[in-house]
Structures are given as C-alpha cells and as structure tokens.
Amino acid sequence: MELFLNEDVIKLLIAAGLGALIGLEREYHSKSAGLRTMMLISLGATLFTVISTKLGNDTGRIAANIVTGIGFIGGGIIFRENNRVVGITTAATAWATAALGMCVGIGFYHIALVASGLVLVVLYVLLPIQNMIKRRNQLRNYRIVCKFQQKTLKNYEMLFRDLGLDAKRGIQSRVGNTITGTWIVQGSEREHEKLTKILLNDKEVIEFDF
Known part of the structure; x- marks a missing residue:
C-alpha cells in the first residue's frame, strides 16, 4: 500500500x-x-x-x-x-x-x-x-482543364467574381487543344458548393479538382 x-x-x-x-x-x-x-x-x-x-x-x-x-x-x-x-x-x-x-x-x-x-x-x-x-470563409485550390479557346480561363475568373469568390490565379498551361488553369479561391462554403455544381455541369470542362 x-x-x-x-x-x-x-x-x-x-x-x-x-x-x-x-x-x-x-x-x-x-x-x-x-x-x-x-x-x-x-x-x-x-x-x-x-x-x-x-x-x-x-x-x-x-x-x-x-x-x-x-x-x-x-x-x-x-x-x-x-x-x-x-x-x-x-x-x-x-x-x-x-x-x-x-x-x-x-x-x-x-x-x-x-x-x-x-x-x-x-x-x-x-x-x-x-x-x-x-x-463562412475557406480556401480551396481549383484546377480546371478545358478545351482551349480565347478568354476561356478569364470566363471562369468572371464566374468566381459573380459568385462572390476571391480568386488568385496560379499556374496556367496549354497542352495541344487543352488548357489548364489553377486558382486559390476564397469564400463561403455555400458559394464553393455552387461553383462545384456549375463546373460539374459545364460541358466545356474536361476535368477539374479542388
């Protein structure tokens, strides 16, 4: 004891x-x-x-x-x-x-x-x-691959702004007929979910991840 x-x-x-x-x-x-x-x-x-x-x-x-x-x-x-x-x-x-x-x-x-x-x-x-x-405020890294067209990536940056998301452009590259863009996107979870749904239904998007 x-x-x-x-x-x-x-x-x-x-x-x-x-x-x-x-x-x-x-x-x-x-x-x-x-x-x-x-x-x-x-x-x-x-x-x-x-x-x-x-x-x-x-x-x-x-x-x-x-x-x-x-x-x-x-x-x-x-x-x-x-x-x-x-x-x-x-x-x-x-x-x-x-x-x-x-x-x-x-x-x-x-x-x-x-x-x-x-x-x-x-x-x-x-x-x-x-x-x-x-x-209310989170960061996500987006990578979008789509067919190359003039101002294609800028259109997605306009989409970010329309949804109230703040996007900082990262590396962008073109391979053949495709172009890849990356962004660090900041905003509410709700707006991120809206963006994800739009990208999933976008026929121009070949692949994307976040």
Whole structure:
C-alpha cells in the first residue's frame, strides 16, 4: 500500500489521467495520435522529469531534450494530404501534453490541472467556432482543364467574381487543344458548393479538382 502512496507513483497516475482526458478527444475524432499516444507522452514526460530530479541532473537540460523528442513525434504526426497540411493540431496537442507531464513531474499540480482544462477548452469548445469560420470563409485550390479557346480561363475568373469568390490565379498551361488553369479561391462554403455544381455541369470542362 505504501508503494501506491508514494508521491512519484501518484505523479505517474495523475499524468496518465490528464493524458487520457486529452487523448479521448483526439481518439473520438479519429486522429493519428489518440488515447494511448497522449497517455504515453504525458507519462514519459513525467517519468523523465522525476528521474532527472532523483539523479540531481540539470532539469533544464532534461526538459530541453523532452521538447526535442516531442518534436520528432510531432514530425511524424504532421503530413500532407490533397494539397493541404493535416495533423498540426494533434502535434500541438502532443507538445502541450508533454508540457503537462513535465509540470506533474516537478510537482506543479495546480498549473498542470489549469493547463489541462485550457487544452480541453481549445479542443472541445473552440471546435464549433472554428467550423463556423470555415463555413463562412475557406480556401480551396481549383484546377480546371478545358478545351482551349480565347478568354476561356478569364470566363471562369468572371464566374468566381459573380459568385462572390476571391480568386488568385496560379499556374496556367496549354497542352495541344487543352488548357489548364489553377486558382486559390476564397469564400463561403455555400458559394464553393455552387461553383462545384456549375463546373460539374459545364460541358466545356474536361476535368477539374479542388
């Protein structure tokens, strides 16, 4: 019983609990780093911190090495998918979870608890606000391939403007009788959907993606 009342063991249990709370949110949203990963990150950071204090080593140097190690994990979480970068929020969550574990490891329980609450607020409470902003204003990369005609691509740029979308021209190229245009288009989700329907029904469009 005395073993389980040991302060260091209690630190590990607290770290596992905080990591689980954060990991549950990531797991629920099917992220690459979920429940087990966040628990292990929190536990590992706490354990390294506890060991460094027991050995009397420079805790600042240990903390710097923990941050470096989390950087490698974060690099594996972030990846590129369909012209966009995903996993940044999960990588940042892993970074924050490691910091929470370090707080627990040196006995700053109140800071760890408050910070855990703030992390959960960011992940749970701010998500609907983020989604609302995305619905009202989002960026999409469009690539349209169609038969070459004079001012063909300019006609599509006029279509963007008519729908209230802000388009920035990208690379445009012609191969034989076809011409390809790319744009970074910004606007509401509703207007993007209208544009997609128009392009799907446009007989002049050979292919397009976004």
